[in-house]
Amino acid sequence: MTALSREMMIQCLTQGQVLPDWFTQAQEEAETIWSHLALPSIERVRYHRWPLFDSEWMDLSALSDPLTYGLSTVFDQDNSGHIVHAGNQTIYSSVPQELLDRGLIVMDLFEAMDQYPDMVRASLFSVIPYDQDKVAAFNTAYLNGGVFVYVPSGLKVDLPIDVLLVQDSRYQQAFNKRVLIVADQDAKLQIMEHIQTEGDHANSATVLVEVVAKAGAQINYNAIDTFGQSTHAYIKRYARTDQDAHINWAIGCLNDGNTILDLDTYLDGTGSESQVAIVGVSNGRQIQAVDSKVVNRGRHSIGNILQHGVILDKAVLTFNGIGLIEKGAKQADAQQESRVLMLSDFARGDANPILLIEEFEVTAGHAASVGQVDQEQLYYLMSRGLTKEAAEYLVIRGFLGPVIVQMPSQKIRQELTQLIDAKLQSTLPVKVGE
Numbered sequence: 001m002t003a004l005s006r007e008m009m010i011q012c013l014t015q016g017q018v019l020p021d022w023f024t025q026a027q028e029e030a031e032t033i034w035s036h037l038a039l040p041s042i043e044r045v046r047y048h049r050w051p052l053f054d055s056e057w058m059d060l061s062a063l064s065d066p067l068t069y070g071l072s073t074v075f076d077q078d079n080s081g082h083i084v085h086a087g088n089q090t091i092y093s094s095v096p097q098e099l100l101d102r103g104l105i106v107m108d109l110f111e112a113m114d115q116y117p118d119m120v121r122a123s124l125f126s127v128i129p130y131d132q133d134k135v136a137a138f139n140t141a142y143l144n145g146g147v148f149v150y151v152p153s154g155l156k157v158d159l160p161i162d163v164l165l166v167q168d169s170r171y172q173q174a175f176n177k178r179v180l181i182v183a184d185q186d187a188k189l190q191i192m193e194h195i196q197t198e199g200d201h202a203n204s205a206t207v208l209v210e211v212v213a214k215a216g217a218q219i220n221y222n223a224i225d226t227f228g229q230s231t232h233a234y235i236k237r238y239a240r241t242d243q244d245a246h247i248n249w250a251i252g253c254l255n256d257g258n259t260i261l262d263l264d265t266y267l268d269g270t271g272s273e274s275q276v277a278i279v280g281v282s283n284g285r286q287i288q289a290v291d292s293k294v295v296n297r298g299r300h301s302i303g304n305i306l307q308h309g310v311i312l313d314k315a316v317l318t319f320n321g322i323g324l325i326e327k328g329a330k331q332a333d334a335q336q337e338s339r340v341l342m343l344s345d346f347a348r349g350d351a352n353p354i355l356l357i358e359e360f361e362v363t364a365g366h367a368a369s370v371g372q373v374d375q376e377q378l379y380y381l382m383s384r385g386l387t388k389e390a391a392e393y394l395v396i397r398g399f400l401g402p403v404i405v406q407m408p409s410q411k412i413r414q415e416l417t418q419l420i421d422a423k424l425q426s427t428l429p430v431k432v433g434e
Helices: 003-014 021-036 097-101 109-115 117-123 134-141 375-382 388-404 410-424
Strands: 081-086 089-094 105-108 146-151 161-168 175-183 188-198 203-213 218-226 231-241 246-253 259-267 273-282 287-296 302-311 316-325 333-342 348-357 363-372
Touching (some): 021 134, 109 117, 109 146, 134 175, 146 188, 259 302, 273 388, 316 333, 316 363, 333 348, 333 388
Parallel strands (some): 146 175, 161 188, 188 218, 259 287, 333 363
Antiparallel strands (some): 105 146
16 A cells, blocks of 8 residues: 555545644554554464455445444434444444543544543553554554544433444455543443444455543443454454443343454542453354453452353354453452353353452452253253254253353343344254243
């Protein structure tokens, strides 16, 4: 790509908005160094041959043929706040005026850099530096969109802010997005993020999410990931908390293509807390890996990881649970549970617990298991008149249930259940309630 063509593409992406010098300098440096950096280390997963770094990062013809809000979204037309970033453009944004008047910001990331450059600069790259690794640098160098959400001090946003990221795979183009969420002191926010794919071109995707929770802030970050079968994706979601701040993650890893979910939470402040609940389902021949890490740095910090997954067909699912209590984090608590259920002799699962303790006077523990459906449970259910497929379905739902009930709202639980049922249909052609 020539300098001129790159400049033209950036002008098309920003649509007349002026990107600040500090960001363009970071992009230029990232473009120079990304190919020389190491990949992020994901235990027990070999993904170095995945086509994650697509040089075709934008198809100009897609800009004149944008996806519209009429596509199959997951949003209801209610009182929630909405922002839709489809392809390479933010095509829809709606937030109650009362919240805007009180300082809530929900907008396109490039637009935010133009209108609030100092505010964005204070937090962008603060949790995921642009030169952290190969994925972060590539994403920065060829960033083609994103979302910015800011909640001012003391503002309690009780309604969910729905963020929809739609990969436009009707064209050959990489999907490189960055989402920046900042909750100022004592703010409260609930994010409902969806990632989905339209079209079937084989494309790469790198999605980086940075969450900054300042002192006393409370953030519930819910996400349902459904990248398409032809997509190779790396999703990196990192958060940093100050004193008494809370960040709770509830994630459905329900993609159809090869995907890595890299989730890190840094509990920097005294009394800060993070609860992580993840459901994963792999089917077909796909490979999915979930790498969940909570780092306790502050005294009395609490970090809990709960992740359950089901594997069908010849798929692979790996759960890495990492709890790190650093020196100085006295009275910290780190707990984790990773369990994988395999429904096929050809499936491969891994539950890998890692505890790293550098301090005394702390509490830590883990549980991990990988296995197949309990034959005694199946026999018991079938003796009550259920078919084998229906019995397996109930066992699977019961296995995933402890994580699903941790999800913060009925709407999220229902949506997760519907998507899980859809994935199970590939192997278990059983209707709910059968």
